[in-house]
Amino acid sequence: MTLKAYLASDALTGTATITAIGTEPAPHIRIDTTLFHPQGGGQRGDRGRIGPARVIDTRHAAEGEVDHFVESVEGLAVGDVIEIAVDPEHRREGARLHSAGHLLADAVQAIRPGLHAVAGHHWKGEARVEFEGAVAIDEAFEDDLAAKIVELVSAGLPVRVVGDPQASRALAIGDFTPVGCGGLHVSSTAELADLNVTAIRSKKGRLRVSYDLG
Ligand SMILES: [Zn+2]
Structure with missing residues (x-):
């Protein structure tokens, strides 16, 4: 389960550990704790960056997980500790x-x-x-x-x-x-x-x- 740090914090940057990487239905990353708001409640998901990867959408997933959809997962591996940054304008x-x-x-x-x-x-x-x-x-x-x-x-x-x-x-x-x-x-x-x-x-x-x- 992803710790939904965004529920308690408006911070836009932090660090997290990659817990899963997937390619279906599109490249996505899961991290242990996230500042990205997923789509829901009538609002769009956050965008931004997870390490070198550009996050283009954020969605709730099964079992309390959060999928961060990215353009590419190249160069990333489970266990990596990376910087995360929410796009401030979006x-x-x-x-x-x-x-x-x-x-x-x-x-x-x-x-x-x-x-x-x-x-x-x-x-x-x-x-x-x-x-x-x-x-x-x-x-x-x-x-x-x-x-x-x-x-x-x-x-x-x-x-x-x-x-x-x-x-x-x-x-x-x-x-x-x-x-x-x-x-x-x-x-x-x-x-x-x-x-x-x-x-x-x-x-x-x-x-x-x-x-x-x-
Ligand atoms: Zn509301």
């Missing part, structure tokens, strides 16, 4: 998109308490949060939401991991109720000043709020 983009989804969920639930977030997808270009609840979307919804987002961003609320990182990790924005989450996050809502709601749609009893950054 990480930051993922963290901002993911945190923006949480902020949006809290904002919608604050202005229309009958709605609750049920799903999120935080990929660039297709980011959205979906809500369920017996609340009809009225004409004021869009303006109310925009105003609430401005309020929460301006307040510069802290975004924190709470609970036991390995067992009950949750993300909390300011005083909002923490939400179970193993994902990436920024440290303050002030980092999300360029959050835009791009579409609000009701479909099959669900409300979908799409968004982007920048």
